[in-house]
Amino acid sequence: xxxxVRLFASLRxxxxxxxxTRTVADGTTSGDLVAALCSDFxxxxxxxxxAIAVNSEYTDRDHALRxxxxxxxxxxxxxxxxxx
Amino acid sequence: MIRLTADPIAIxxxxxxxxxxxxxxxxxxxxxxxxxxxxxSVERLEYEAYHGMAEREIEKIAAEAxxxxxxxxxxxxxxxxxxxxxxxxxxxxxxxxxxxxAFAAARFAIDRLKEVVPIWKKEFFEGGAVWIGDQACRxxxxxxxxxxxxxxxxxxxxxxxxxxAGTTGSSSAGR
Numbered sequence: 490x491x492x493x494v495r496l497f498a499s500l501r502x503x504x505x506x507x508x509x510t511r512t513v514a515d516g517t518t519s520g521d522l523v524a525a526l527c528s529d530f531x532x533x534x535x536x537x538x539x540a541i542a543v544n545s546e547y548t549d550r551d552h553a554l555r556x557x558x559x560x561x562x563x564x565x566x567x568x569x570x571x572x573x
Numbered sequence: 574m575i576r577l578t579a580d581p582i583a584i585x586x587x588x589x590x591x592x593x594x595x596x597x598x599x600x601x602x603x604x605x606x607x608x609x610x611x612x613x614s615v616e617r618l619e620y621e622a623y624h625g626m627a628e629r630e631i632e633k634i635a636a637e638a639x640x641x642x643x644x645x646x647x648x649x650x651x652x653x654x655x656x657x658x659x660x661x662x663x664x665x666x667x668x669x670x671x672x673x674x675a676f677a678a679a680r681f682a683i684d685r686l687k688e689v690v691p692i693w694k695k696e697f698f699e700g701g702a703v704w705i706g707d708q709a710c711r712x713x714x715x716x717x718x719x720x721x722x723x724x725x726x727x728x729x730x731x732x733x734x735x736x737x738a739g740t741t742g743s744s745s746a747g748r
Contacts, residue, residue: 495623497621497623497691497693498621498693498695498704498706499693499704499706501621502704537706542623542626542691545623545625545626545629546626547689561623561626561691563623563691564693564704564706565706566687566688566689566690566691566692566693566706567687567692567693567694567704567705567706568620568622568627568651568663568686568687568690568692568693568694569604569662569663569683569686569687569692569694
């Protein structure tokens with residue numbers, strides 16, 4: 490099955506990609522995918538903390554992926570303005 | 574009214590969006606870009622959003638605000654792209670019959686926005702730039718990359734099930 494990975498902010502810059510398409514085996518979890526990505530992009534390893542969202546919903550590493558899912562790696566958010 | 578925009582935020586639009594004859598109060602919060610941070614002189618800020626998810630997360634915040642306080646309307650607009658110093662990067666308006674509810678809902682909305690809405694800020698200063706992200710772990714969702722400084726689970730009280738993932742990528746550690 491095929492999933493799309495979205496990368497933002499520091500993770501996008503570290504990998505040089507904002508969108509990656511990957512083919513993964515049935516039964517792959519979001520955590521499996523993150524581990525595979527960290528192998529492919531050593532710059533992701535050591536990127537610090539990030540959250541995982543599947544199809545625009547926060548989830549965890551145990552989320553079983555389905556064909557066509559959009560998986561986003563979300564570094565700590567910082568919207569708003571300053572420490573206002 | 575929930576909107577991300579690359580254009581300057583039109584405050585009047587927010588006020589119109591929350592106008593209501595039953596409202597006795599409108600609270601308007603404007604977050605503006607500051608020219609200094611942690612001792613650095615900031616030249617400009619740039620915001621990046623996960624469009625789609627960001628709006629959905631703001632919708633959830635608005636729904637929760639409506640459950641918790643008796644508000645008439647809530648409007649949230651966040652700017653994206655380069656925002657010059659001194660400009661509005663986010664604006665929130667809340668209207669309610671009584672001011673206490675409007676204040677509380679607006680305060681909740683900006684605080685929660687900064688915790689969960691996938692929008693990132695890059696700070697440009699003389700000699701460099703850095704992505705700001707000091708809200709890490711606040712909601713227990715931010716996990717360590719598999720290779721990075723593992724064993725930090727104490728910060729992740731709500732992030733169950735990551736023990737197995739903690740060692741998955743260790744083969745590429747130490748590069």
